[in-house]
Amino acid sequence: MKCVLPPGTGGRGQELHGGQGGEHIKQLLGLGRHDWGDIHFWFAVGFIVLMVVHLVLHWGWIKSYIKSLIGGGGR
Numbered sequence: 001m002k003c004v005l006p007p008g009t010g011g012r013g014q015e016l017h018g019g020q021g022g023e024h025i026k027q028l029l030g031l032g033r034h035d036w037g038d039i040h041f042w043f044a045v046g047f048i049v050l051m052v053v054h055l056v057l058h059w060g061w062i063k064s065y066i067k068s069l070i071g072g073g074g075r
Contacts, residue, residue: 026032031039055062 028036
């Protein structure tokens with residue numbers, strides 16, 4: 001699967017407004033480069049929140065497992 005994102009503005013801003021071949025790709029699915037960056041950021045924040053919730057919910061198991069690795073678990 002190949003998706004082409006709009007080019008960044010790293011020194012090419014004049015090309016895009018001058019019409020020298022850079023204007024054919026400005027959006028993907030109706031969203032520009034910065035819009036996709038915002039979506040990526042918020043998905044990352046949501047993923048981190050879910051990871052923290054997951055660790056909190058399994059904290060008892062994590063502590064028991066680490067104790068069994070370090071202390072031998074009473075064997």
